[in-house]
Amino acid sequence: MGVTASLGRWQLSRxxxxLAQQAVLDARADQPELGHDDLQGLQYPLPADLMHRRVSLQGFWRxxxxxxxxxxxxxxxxxxxxxTPLQLDADTAVLVQRGWAPRISQDRSVLPPVQTNLEVVDVDGVLAAEPARLLSLGNESGEAATTLESASGSSRIRHNLTLEQFRQDSGIPVLAFVIQTDDDDEGLRRDWPAVGSTADKNLGYAFQWxxxxxxxFVLTLWFQFIQPARHASRSS
Structure with missing residues (x-):
């Protein structure tokens, strides 16, 4: 019983x-937007107080x-x-996590259509860390990437990606963070999961524990006390 009660309390604390972390992120999102000049010189990993700050940038896609x-x-x-990298000026670019697209074929060479405006665009979003890393058993070096030739150039399918890998493979010195964009558009889904949205799972697990x-407790009470007492009363 002590173990299950402890696990329940641990899930409640999680x-x-x-919820507290989500409240902090929501408060940061309400602060004034950052622009191009505010982002110069930032190093990875980003300071904690900048994570999920809102940004508004202008540039063109590559x-x-x-x-x-x-x-x-x-x-x-x-x-x-x-x-996709967004070129902000002649010397500055940022990698933008534009959204999620469904897999439409068992053939990995068939990619879903994504609309890309080739003119100057305004991009609104939040500062984020590198994409979450998945477990991989293979070689993830630049040479191991699958390269697909398309009308617009070469699009790379990867299992994982770091900013340093992207800089080495593309030759583009992207800034030390990723932008997560807002609102569904360009054929992409952008309803990024909120940190607090998984708190319900922890509450559910706590209830189960x-x-x-x-x-x-009921079984122990029954077999250790109630049932022996009833048996003793019948025997007397």
Whole structure:
């Protein structure tokens, strides 16, 4: 019983941590937007107080360097995270996590259509870290990447990607962070999961552990005390 009760309390604490973290991120999102000049000189990893700050940038896409991160599911459906560098000026670019696209074929060479405006665009989003890393058993060096030739250039399918890998493979000195864009557009889904949205799972797990603890308590009470007492009363 002690173990199950402890696990229930741990799940409650995890839920509280996630809700508190989401409150901090929401407060940062309400601060004034950052622009091009505010982002110069930032180093990876980003200072904690800048994570999820809102940004507004202007530039043009370089779709020939788009990277497709495979095996990224969305609501149970397999697909890709689509990342494209946004050129801000002659010397500065940033890697943008533009959204999620579904896998449309068992053939990895068939990629879903994504609309890309080739003119100057305004991009709004939040500062984020590198894409979450998935477990991989293979070689993830630049030479191991699958390269697909397309009308707009070469789009790379990757399992994982770091900013340093992208700089080496593309030759583009992107800034030390990723931008996650807002609102569904260009054929991409952008409803990024909130940290606090998984707190409900922890609350559900806590309920299960406490329910198991209560069941063990009732069973212990029955077999250790009530049933022996009833048996003794019948025997007397």
């Amino acid at each position: 839920a509280d941590e996630k 779709p020939q360097y788009t990277v497709w991160l495979e095996n990224r599911s969305h609501r149970g459906q397999a697909g890709y995270w689509v990342l 406490f329910a198991l603890c209560a069941l063990l």
